[in-house]
Amino acid sequence: MLELNHIYKWVKAGGRRIFLLNDLSLKVESGEFISIMGPSGSGKSTLLNVIGMLDDFNEGEYYFLEEPVHTIKEKQRANLYKENIGFVFQAYHLIDELTVYENIETPLLYKNVKSSERKALVADILDRFNIVGKKDLFPAQLSGGQQQLVGIARALITKPKLILADEPTGNLNSKQGEEIMELFKELNEEGVTIIQATHSENNAEYGSRIIHLLDGSMVREKSETI
């Protein structure tokens, strides 16, 4: 699915380079569920952003679905992630001014999906997540767990091949967190590739592979036998 080869990313502080990602290589196969662990500042979010093409890197190669991300143009890159990647954030990042329904609908608007089709797609996903009753509420009127559900629903609406989740349960209590993890597991079983960054050992265990990061490098990798 994607392959990172010797990725370096740094920022300059006082003339010195501080490495956020340091010689990081990673290969992800389709259908995997990967958990990235590591202390704060170890580069988890940076790695997810690089994979999600939200952020650049300074050195190295990145192939996504065989496309060389490090050489293609901005516009192609945007198309690539628009078509294939869904994001789930710790802080949900729902648009405050839009209702649940409209939040979920937004990615379809940007893909110029026809109105009737949009309605059908959004209705399906609301139904699946059991939030039909909440569709006209605004994010501020929902609990954290519900907001994150909407966030995931919004990430899934375009049927992405890859979901990137940055601490998806970080702002939730353990019960809500568990529900979200169960949902991820379910999605993974349906064939969606998932990469999540997390602090929680328990949540990490849902993954088929756990990667430990420290100071931008991979220190340990543990695979479960499927």
Next chain:
Amino acid sequence: MLKNYLKVAWRNLKSDGTFSVINILGLSMGLAISILLFMFIVREKSFDQMYAKKENIYRVLLHREGNHGEETWASVPAALAPAVKQSIPEVEKTARLLKHDFGGSAFIQANEQDFVETGLYWSDPEILNIFEVDYVYGNPVSPIDRPNTTLLSKSAATKYFGNRNPVGETIIVDNDKTLEVTGVFEDLPENSTFDANVIASFSTTNFSKNPSWGNASFETYFLLSPSTIPSDTEQKIQHILDKEMAPEDQWYSFTLQPLAKIHLYSAGITDSYSSRNGSITEIRNLSLLALIIMLTACINYMNLTTARSQKRTKDVGINKTLGASRKALILRFYIETGFITFVAILLGTILSILVIPVFNNITGQNLNFNIIFSFQFFMAFIAIWILTTLVAGSYPALYLSRFTPRKAMYSSSSKGSIASVIRQGLVVTQFSVSIILIISVLVIHNQMEFIRNKNLGYNPENVIAISTMAAHSGGNKNTIMNNFKVLPEVSEVSMAQGFPGVDVSGRSLYKDNATNGSTNIKTNKAEASTTEVLKLQMLAGQTLPAVKAEGDSLTDVVLNRQAVEFLGFTPEEAIGEKVNMQLGNNAYIRGVVEDFNFSSLHEPIGAYAFHNYNSEYEKFLLLRFNSSDIPATLEKFEKVFKETVPDSAFEYTFLDKNLEKLYASEQQTARIAMLFSILAIFVACLGLFGLAAFTAEQRTKEIGIRKVLGASVVGITRLLSADFIKLVFIALLIAFPLAYWISERWLEEFAYRIQVNWQTFIVAGVLALLITFATVSFQAIRAAIANPVKSLRTE
């Protein structure tokens, strides 16, 4: 998609109440001003456009060398029109206009009642072929060809005769000429330069008998045949002139001014009779001011939108990760801005309709709002909308959409960033403009005060001038003066051709022999006591003799200091000298008075003379009165006047009030500058208020931490205000030199003027700082007294 954008725009509007109100209020005020101004410009541009032959109508201008450079008059000699008509075929029609009494008012008796008429023109009949009028009564073929005939406007006819048809009735002008009414025409439109209420036949006047090349008092219009080149005609006029007189006698030359230029492009042209004069400079200045206010409002919009960018950038970030392209986001911001400006335009239109009366009052204009419902306005509406949207919306659209999603979502406040530098630059611009306007208003005000308090060399207070044109026989004069002299309220009585503030006759004053040069001198036919009524200071000799014997060929002259200095005398030496100033061959200097400002303070004092040569009428009765009960005094004066001059209306003016008219345009400028300054400052304050609110909000956490660490409310207020005060100081630095330059240029128009002093700048600076502090501290204090626990709660 569009629906979605509009929905988001509307919800943004609702969720940020304060910002929306500030944005919309500021924009709609700016737009209201623009709309008013647009209406004003449309009206000014519409002048004289209603005449079918407008393309071919020209006014003749006279150019001559005056004391202070070239002069241009709108009045030309009476002989010009007939001569041109006779020998230049492409001049199809010609018409001379003489406003009654050279621009004065006429006393009309009609239907056994007395009226004052300020719009009586004596005119050649072809004026009706040049400016075509519609007839209400009569459809006369040649209504004013014969002497003693007249046309009345509908409103004049109604005033004199009520609603009946007055054709065939007669009116009497100044107790002298009886005119037969031959028709009634629809009132000339308000935007016609030709503003006659009564058009009487020119052949009635003596000037028609032997038209001279000397007396240039006749506004003259030509209708040229189509496709004539005006400059050719001008050359042919010069040929006529060359035939009529030797080159050394040609003290003037003529040019043709197209009708379309008359209203707006006649600055510096004197001796025009119309009361409706526009000025392209005024239009330009007003446009500039309106543009500044509009820009200020747009700046507010940009500032507030980008100030909220922390919230908006997150929005942008999310949308970008969800797949929004930059183009889509730019479009979205434009649509949002377009939505807000649309609301603002609607509000602005309503606002402008509401303030039309105020605007009319302040600017002395006469706009009405019908024009708003025209196609032209609709197009302007669209244009203003698009323009405002582009100006106000571009910065947020281009700036915010540029963020990469990661930066947009995770970056924190951007202090010291380009955005905040631009924001501060915009605030500085706004405040510079406001400060310049404050200083301008102060300078204008000071200059007007200076004019009001300047020692004019005479005393215009408590002097009334009563028009006595209707008392035409000479014997009447003494009766009038004696009848008023006995009143206890009257301390001095005199009669004169004019008084300071109105124009009198212009002559030339020659040094002892004509080759030594001459200067222009204003001459005023006056009675002896005029110097007393005006309280002029005698420097030498005495005033005019009280009585002049019938048939006495001697002329007595009282000159001012300027005049005797031109002649090379001291006041004492001048007494008894013979003087050549076109007042007969036996004019002698009898007295010398100190200089006084006989015209406006725009001009330096020139030569002036009182005389008793038997040429002009003494049109005005001048009374110095000592009563403070003005209404009762006026009533008494009117009673005595009516008894003495039975068939005349009582028309009067106070000298000091009349003087104010000389500065009407400056007063208007002052009022307009004041109005616009207040608006500009208000809009700028709106912006500042919003920005302060934003800063306070952005720094909530910092304020909380500082408070926990022990900062006082005063300390925090100071902290938050300091940034803005700093900006105002920068604005002051920019504004001061500019304001100084602008003020100096405005003051150059006055021969007597104040110096721009540093106090003005101090006042403006302090004012700007106070306004800023008041605006900002409201937000700062609110932030400072907030409970720190709330602001420190984790997000």
